[in-house]
Amino acid sequence: MHATVIHGARDIRYEEVPDPVLSTGGDAIVRVVAACVCGSDLWPYRGVTPTHEPHRIGHEFVGVVEEVGPKVTRVAVGDFVIAPFYDCDNTCINCRNGVSTSCQHGGWWGSEDEFGAFADGGQGEKVRVPHADGSLVATPGYPAEELIPSLLSLADVMGTGHHAAVSAGVSQGSTVVVVGDGAVGLCAVLASKRLGASRIIAMSRHEARQELARAFGATDIVEERGDDGVARVKAMLDDIGADCVLECVGTKESMDQAIRSARPGGMVGYVGAPNGGPELPVRRLFNTNVGVNGGVAPVRGYVEELLADVLAGAIDPGRVFDLELPLSDVAEAYAAMDERRAIKVLLRP
């Protein structure tokens, strides 16, 4: 089969690789129907995190089950399935605590599973899925074509935006600021709206993203950043700041923006992968009783809840995909996202 391999900074190749083979009894082979590029894939693409040797990449996909191991009981050949951006058994104590990203037996796409067998990257034609029963969620029947982008978003970005909102405690009537207008930030707007936020301020300087933020439920857009951004946000919110701030970038600047945009006693929900830092300023947090909660989003636990809303037409997070390319053009997909020509690129094998 063919799959995406990163060889180094700005060196993405679509190559022939070995076909996956069932090996652990509890695994499945999924034929990928749609995959995509994540903002976090851009860290190695840009060379910010080094690529020491070529390896598979991609961690978001939906597809059809082609084969299952003898221990698999919850998914069957022919099922259309959503995979989270990691695998998990969904039964260990961390999974039961809602933190399946810390599954005691789980792992990451493009690396070896707990038994030493390879789990393919998501940007390929097929993927061997360890812990198929725990990881995969089957849709009721084969979904309508127009739903596929939204279903794919449940693999990562919509679940991740939702995690930011849940971590910040967004609920009925909350005032919310979303820092970051990438696909996750936009999904965080949608998640906040879904959870009942009364005011949602999206911080964005890009017209197309502002438009989508408004479509997803943003009541206000703030283009300023830094001190000016904080001042604008506070002026809109009783001069104190927001109940909940959703940090969806992962830089020192964005976290600083988030913490300073929260009201005393407010909560920052963060899901931006912190790129080598930043450390959090505990004295400021202490003085204002602003909390910080979140992390790598345990999206597996959110799939069923969000899937119901996607199937009911209540949410359409798939709108974050504004470019679709054949998987063989994956290098162009990375370039388009790197240059911010696209919010998020959907790839079709």
Added chain:
Amino acid sequence: MHATVIHGARDIRYEEVPDPVLSTGGDAIVRVVAACVCGSDLWPYRGVTPTHEPHRIGHEFVGVVEEVGPKVTRVAVGDFVIAPFYDCDNTCINCRNGVSTSCQHGGWWGSEDEFGAFADGGQGEKVRVPHADGSLVATPGYPAEELIPSLLSLADVMGTGHHAAVSAGVSQGSTVVVVGDGAVGLCAVLASKRLGASRIIAMSRHEARQELARAFGATDIVEERGDDGVARVKAMLDDIGADCVLECVGTKESMDQAIRSARPGGMVGYVGAPNGGPELPVRRLFNTNVGVNGGVAPVRGYVEELLADVLAGAIDPGRVFDLELPLSDVAEAYAAMDERRAIKVLLRP
């Protein structure tokens, strides 16, 4: 009158000072019945935070209202009152949000109020209380003598321990680790028990404190610190750590201990005043979804709830006072706490 003045490191004096005078209309003069020394008073006592010029000190007291300004309506001359460790109007948006330590009109004992009038320190014979209606809570009648230590604890340590527990989300069935065996840590044990925690591990190396921790509801004591402490705690808690960790010290080491003792997805509630740091390690927090919440405790908002339990005999946080001295011996009170000869010293004018 007489009051306590700090002149520098290890230089605590009981001096004659001007009597307080009503000045803002909404203030009151309280004759102090009992005051005490806080762990945070030891920072300037030890010279860790410098004392640039002599100033009043102390922020915990209960007493009897002697005079009230013409705008005061909620407390009256003769009332026995509990003051929080700061003053607040209890009506501004931050107070209404439960964060009265960020009151838009409040201030701190031993400094000027919003009108530039002096609010006395708590370790004195009398205190002028700005925002008397917002700050003071009157008990129903003059309390029994044996209740006074517990009532005094509501000024700070019991409310602060409770805030650690609330910030960490302690609820029915929670597993809890308490880092710190000072008065606040011990009160955090009591607060956790009161909120329904099923397992409460107190980290302490001092026999008398261990005994009080057990009396307050600790199910286990861990004497180890650092890596060994983390390993002991995890071994007791399914090898993952605690749902809730209450950080009641404020050093880099104690915060590190707290974060590493939380399970994936757990929450650290912290109330230890961070002494110049530490910054929080966001990458570790991100990878494990451990949140950090808390800060300077808005105890005013907890007084009524905890007072009801004190008056009903359901909790007895006053047991943290294991030494009582005349206020004129305040220097010895500081020394006793500094040398850990006493957990907390109660002072009688």
